[in-house]
Amino acid sequence: MRWSQTLIPTIKEVPSDAEVPSHQLMLRAGLIRQLMAGAYTYLPLGYRALRKAEAIVRQEMERAGAIEIHMPALQPIELFERTGRREAFGNVLINFDLKRGDRRVHLALGPTHEEVVTDLVSKVVTTYKQLPFTLYQIQTKFRNEERPRFGVLRTSEFLMKDAYSFSTSVEQLNDAYDAMYAAYCRIFARCGLEYLPVEAESGPIGGDASHEFMVPAGNGEDTIVRCPKCSYAANMERADTGRQLPAIGQPADCAELTKVDTPNATSIEQVSRMLNCEPSQLVKTLIYSADGKPTAVLVRGDHEANEGKVRRALGAASLELADEDTIREVTGAPVGFAGPVGIKCPIIADHDVPQIVNAVTGANAADAHYTGVNVGRDYQLDTTFDLRDADNGDPCPRCDGTLEHVHGIEVGHVFKLGTKYSKSLDAVYIDEKEDRHPIIMGCYGIGVNRIIASLCETRYDDNGIVWPLSIAPYELLIIPLNIEDEEVMSVANRCYDELTAAGVDVLLDDRKARPGFKFKDADLIGIPLRLVIGGKGLQEGQVELKWRWADGPDKVPVDSAVSEVLSQLDAQRKAEAEKVPQ
């Protein structure tokens, strides 16, 4: 492609709306333009990169034995009502009424396709002989994000590869899951991403039923807990703290239980300042409503309660912080003064809570706290749970290492679904004995746009994007320094023609512009290999070849320019391929 024949609107100054690097670079390099919050047009360069990522995803899906289909984005709302996800999605599900003749139809724009694919399979599969298989598609998904942000990282419309496996046994499900897991590793490695598979919320099946693929990045929305010493990595939602179960016993040297005035001090910070103690000396008492029943959850003052863990510990289907009236009812005090001593509801506590000797807690009375609170004497616990977020510095649950937090962008998610959808949508098969069973499912998603955004978020320097060869919109950029110099242009055109014919993705900067201007644009759009053809060089019979990440150019004889480009591209492709797991 000739630069003058395509549309690459680069921008010198950083658009004021863009904050994160990927957003700034994608706008500046002319990859995308915004239509509205959460909706972007992919311009030629951005779309080429996106399609390259898509091609890699497709190749690896096929290699893993998945079969491609294409399902409608328009879906009847009724399917979501049958699985209960209309309510679960809530406002995120984009849905609307349409008039068709004298009747109305209620439709949704697919936020994902579990319902549609399960409905399809329920109508097509009858016997175990047809199973197992895995279907996939690459398609635009729609979600009414409450708050789209970070440019293209979180949008209300995005390209997703979604795959669904259908099996008759847990063993078959595990095989499909493992195949997808391996394919994902290959995909992200081929795309040149640094990725981290982390354990994620696994739902009803438990165990290792779910992994997220994260790209470590400072601006990632997710917090990952990982151990630098072993391979343990988990989403904050489910990361274990590695705390040993402590014995619950009344400590030896207890202070007296004392009620102290703490006017208007409702936060951990205010109380610790007023009473001149560390937040770790406090017990944070949170009143939750678990399936409608109030429960007090105790964690140490400097810890954060983890709602997923609380929900699992209580075996509750729904969990939310209790409203003000409930809090007054069980504590007899306004919000901010709850404590375990004399509270009128069940208590569960994190492992670290009974370890606090002479703790400070709310006194269940307005403007008052207790000091000298001790388990066994002032309140009772039978057992403790892991109820809090794993913290920086916590012990690793798998080895003697120390956990640390990193932020990440979720680019993929693999999940063992079980029979949730097949049961509600009646997707069953008959076995050898003519018994009917719900099909066992798995689902596997990749955010294709996020592959591009994560690359831009992690691979750049002061001058612009640094694409890997595998995803770069073009592999080679030819820059003739002076397009009015006939010899320069004839060499440039010859290289362009020969390399294009050889199957290389070549962009030729045929714009009438000064060299410095072209170099700046070249670095900004980040094409991996750059071939510079200038009048001075040609007088010495030489052209220049430079990788985007290299310090300086290599001089190459004009006559061997084409072969040198081909062999260097080949070597780079091999180098990138070596990082891909088998």
Place this chain on the structure above:
RNA sequence: CGGGACGUGGCGCAGUCUGGUAGCGCGCUUGACUGGGGGUCAAGAGGUCGCAGGUUCAAGUCCUGUCGUCCCGACCA
């Protein structure tokens, strides 16, 4: 949904407090010079200051409302 910020040529911004001829840089057009890391000079084009209403002799500027965008938080199968 709670909190905050911002809407002025294509982009980045000043002007708003204290009402009185709409400005700067980049980009764009034309010409000349220049020609290896976002050039120089000259001459131009381009904006009903997000929108609506109000106050005023007079509104980019003050008031009310509204729409939009971004950031923090909540939410996120």
